[in-house]
Amino acid sequence: MTDPTAQKPHIAHTLLSRAHSPDTATQQFTERIKHKPLFLRPTSPSAEDNRERRRLHRLRKKEYFLRHQRPRPMTAREKRSTGIYDLPREECKHALFKGLHTLWVGYMQEILDLKTEGRSGLVTPLSHGAKLVSADFHGAELEVVRSRCAGRVGIKGIVVRDTKFTFDVVTEKDQLKSEFGVLGRVGAC
Incomplete structure (x- = not known):
C-alpha cells in the first residue's frame, strides 16, 4: 500500500524532470519555483480601498482633462488689470x-x-x-x-x-x- 505521509512530487518538478536531467531539474525547480516569492493581491478589497481607487481614478481623469484643455480666454477685466493693451506714453x-x-x-x-x-x-x-x-x-x-x-x-x-x-x-x-x-x-x- 502507499504511505499516506509520503508527499506527492510537485507538478512543476515532474514536468522539469521530463525535459531535463534529474540534477538540472532539481536545481531549476529550487531556484526558479520553490524559492521564488509569489506576490498576491487581495481578491476582495475593502470598501475604503474601493473609495480610494475611485478617488485616484477621478483625480487622474481630471488631470488628463485639464492637461488637454485649451486655455480659456482672458476676460475684459483681466485684460484691463494686466494692462495688455496699454501703450506706454x-x-x-x-x-x-x-x-x-x-x-x-x-x-x-x-x-x-x-x-x-x-x-x-x-x-x-x-x-x-x-x-x-x-x-x-x-x-x-x-x-x-x-x-x-x-x-x-x-x-x-x-x-x-x-x-x-x-x-x-x-x-x-x-x-x-x-x-x-x-x-x-x-x-x-
Whole structure:
C-alpha cells in the first residue's frame, strides 16, 4: 500500500524532470519555483480601498482633462488689470511709427488695386467703400477734420491703435491722443 505521509512530487518538478536531467531539474525547480516569492493581491478589497481607487481614478481623469484643455480666454477685466493693451506714453514716438505708415500705404495700395498699371487712382465709396470699411487702419496718417470738441480739430498723426469706435494717434510732437470717434469725424491724409 502507499504511505499516506509520503508527499506527492510537485507538478512543476515532474514536468522539469521530463525535459531535463534529474540534477538540472532539481536545481531549476529550487531556484526558479520553490524559492521564488509569489506576490498576491487581495481578491476582495475593502470598501475604503474601493473609495480610494475611485478617488485616484477621478483625480487622474481630471488631470488628463485639464492637461488637454485649451486655455480659456482672458476676460475684459483681466485684460484691463494686466494692462495688455496699454501703450506706454514714453515709448510712443512718431519716428517709430513712420515705418508702420509706409507699410500701411503699401497695404492700402494693394487692397484698393492701385498698384496695377493702367488703373485710374479714383477711389469712390461705391467702388471701394466695403474695402475701406473692413480695412485695418494701424499705421494710417489721420487728421481730425470735424469734431464736437473744437480742440481736437486739426490734430494730425499716425494711428497706433484702431478699436471698434476709436483711434489712438501719435502726433508729430510725440503725444499720444486717444479716443477720436470714427463715425464720420476723421479724414485720412
